[in-house]
Amino acid sequence: MRLLRNATLALVGIAFMIYLIAFGRMGGIQGLLFIFPFTMIPFVLTAYFAAIWRAFWSQAVLLVTTVAYAAWFVYIYVQATILHPDPQSPIAFLYVSIYALPVLFLLWILAWAIDWERKDRWTD
Numbered sequence: 001m002r003l004l005r006n007a008t009l010a011l012v013g014i015a016f017m018i019y020l021i022a023f024g025r026m027g028g029i030q031g032l033l034f035i036f037p038f039t040m041i042p043f044v045l046t047a048y049f050a051a052i053w054r055a056f057w058s059q060a061v062l063l064v065t066t067v068a069y070a071a072w073f074v075y076i077y078v079q080a081t082i083l084h085p086d087p088q089s090p091i092a093f094l095y096v097s098i099y100a101l102p103v104l105f106l107l108w109i110l111a112w113a114i115d116w117e118r119k120d121r122w123t124d
Contacts, residue, residue, distance in 0.1 A: 006050055006063050013070040014043050035093045042069050042097050042104055049108060053115035061111040065104060072100050 043066065050062045076096050080089040097104075 006059055006066075007047070009063065010043060010047055010050070010066050013066055014040065016070070035090075038094050039073060039096050042100060045108070046104075049111060053111055055115045055118040058111040058115040058118070061107055061114065065107040065111070068107070069097075069100055069104065072096065 046062055046065050046069070050059060053059070053062070073096055076092055080086075080092040
């Protein structure tokens with residue numbers, strides 16, 4: 001049940017970001033296809049980790065990771081396209097995931113440690 005809830009929330013977040021990129025000020029479907037690998041790799045990795053790390057608190061940390069990255073993306077989107085529009089603003093989307101990686105790595109390591117601790121406890 002938790003996995004279904006987390007997967008649903010992740011899919012809603014991904015759909016929202018795809019909507020922002022495809023129908024926002026990014027230039028349509030070409031912008032979506034170009035920017036997708038740079039912006040969505042953290043979501044894909046988090047979804048993969050959610051599939052293999054099944055502990056409750058690990059899933060909770062991964063959900064926080066998804067929400068935090070979605071909030072970061074929306075912040076960058078608003079800054080680059082609405083508050084400070086400029087012809088060079090879309091280049092910010094190339095660096096969204098790179099700037100988020102230090103925090104994402106820490107959260108992914110925390111989720112792995114929680115799941116590893118759970119597996120270690122049940123193998124005795």
